[in-house]
Amino acid sequence: MAGEMSILGSAILALLLAGYFGQQYLPPPKPKVIGLDLGTTFCSVGVFHAGTGDVEVIGDQEGRKSIPSVVSFTATDIHAGYEGQELADSNPHNTIYDAKRFIGKIFEPEGLEEESSRYQFKVLYNNGSAEFLVSTNRTFTVSPEFISFQLLRKMKKMAEKHLGVVVEKAVISVPAEFDERQRNYTIKAARLAGLEILRVINEPTAAAMAYGLHKVDVSNVLVVDLGGGTLDVSLLNKQGGMFLTRAMAGNNKLGGQDFSQRLLRHTMERIQQEHGTPPTRKEDIHRLRQAVEAAKLNLTFEPSVMLRIPLHLETGEDPEPSKPVVFEERITRELFEELNADLFQKILVPVERVLAEGHLDKEEVDEIVLVGGSTRIPRVRQLISEYFSKDPNTSVDPDLAVVTGVAIQAGIMGGSWPLQVSAIEVPNKHLRKTNFS
CATH class of the missing domain: 3.90.640.10 (ATPase, substrate binding domain, subdomain 4)
Incomplete structure (x- = not known):
């Protein structure tokens, strides 16, 4: 028996040594899963590197870490990202952006007309869904998920070119308030791009992971996500490796x-x-x-x-x-x-609402994390600091916080080393998001 235990111990030691020396001297494997942040105004793709535990946000050919969520149609081609944005001057009616506002969402005709009044391109009502009218050498309509598919395919190609391998699997983030239909339509767009979605992760949870909060002893995390088009505030409660969204509020007309x-x-x-x-x-x-x-x-x-x-x-x-x-x-x-x-003051309205609905005093918030490029605005940070009497955590680039967290989750799903605690989101079917106009 002692001999068997000795052999077993030697085998385990050999495996550990092999793993150690392999990690030290062998080239790390290429990431198998990419992380995707399909944002309203910008989107990004990132990977988690085995061995080092580093997240890399992949840039385009110019090294830019985010690409505009813009797709422009011409008579000869479809242009996504910066190429689409550059055509906005000369081709405004066929340049589509903000498609995330429409994907998988059910509209009433009057509501869709109001929502689309701000855009130069034409938005059509089709049995509760939104479609975009395109007129080049012919006239046709495209769906919001088709626009998302074009952006996801571009990011897939960016990742494949950078990594030198074919990419087929991904983790993608969505707003916490997205319902099942909106999530399914987002997954549909990814499938059109040739991607298998291993997990859909809420954007606030991804942001919390980017700040490393899945690995530290905190309980109450407030995520303020102020992007180009919307404000989302989420109150997360962390227990071990699990994230529970206690309350959500926001303003889908503020950004x-x-x-x-x-x-x-x-x-x-x-x-x-x-x-x-x-x-x-x-x-x-x-x-x-x-x-x-x-x-x-x-x-x-x-x-x-x-x-x-x-x-x-x-x-x-x-x-x-x-x-x-x-x-x-x-x-x-x-x-x-x-x-x-007056718009800046509106930022505090959903903050106060999530604290009230979460039955939490502002002094009980352990961490305040900022997401979205608009949280860089000095007055925004000042308002939040004054309200909580402490500074928010700004250690992560707010533009890349979500994609960083999604890439970490992608690395976990791909079995990357070093192993980390996965972000487990506890579903709360009774949770509703309150929007303020």
Whole structure:
């Protein structure tokens, strides 16, 4: 018996030594599963590397870690990501974005008309679902999941080119409030792209994993996700490796685009004051949108920025020729915050609601984590810090927090070493998300 135990012990030791030396000296295996963040305005793909335990967010050919969630249709091709975004000026009616707002969602005709009024492309009602009208050399409709499929396929190709292997499996994130239909339509889009989805993970849980909260002793985690189009606030309760979503609230009409819209409106009013006529050409308005968006981003790091935009204003006397002008104005961070003061205050409304529904005092929140590029805005961080009397955790790039967490989960699903605790989400069928307009 003693001899058998000795042989068994020697065998176990040999296996451990083989694993150790293999990890030290053999090249690590290629990741088998990718993590996908299919965002409303940007999307990303990441992988978990065996051995090192590092997450790598894969860039495009220019090294950019996120690609716009934009797809543009021309007579000869379909362009996704930055290629699609670059065509938005010349092809606005066939350039589709924000498809995530529509995927798998059931609409009433009036609700869909209101939701689609902000877009230059045409949204059609089809038996409760939304479809996008495309007119190139022919006219046809495409579904939101088809737009998502184009973006997912592009990210799959980015991963395959970078890793040098065929990718067939993935973990994907969705908003916590997505119902079963919306999740299934997201999975359908992934299948069209040739991907088997091993797990669908909620975006707040993914963000918590990105911050390493699945491995530390915390109980109550507040996730504030402020992206380009929506605000989502989730209160998570962690018990061991399990995450329970205690409460959700948000505003599906509040995000970075709304902050930009306030600045755009101000800029158009200033142009009319200065030149006597507002810009009406689609090309001018789109150029203004781009300049305003860039100014908003720069105001995160600079106290002021200079807008300088060439325009062709219609004189009103004759449609042609237009009047070429250059509009210049310095925009300060104080002005930006003043223009959006009421919108910024709305961020705290769902925060207070989730605490109330979760029966939690704000002092009992262990960690506040920020997700989404709009949480970089200094005034947003200031509001959250003042409300909780402590700073939120900003150790992870908010644009990449979700994809980082999804990549960790993908590594776990693929059996990567070192082993980590998997994020187990406890379903709560009675949980409802409250939205504030």
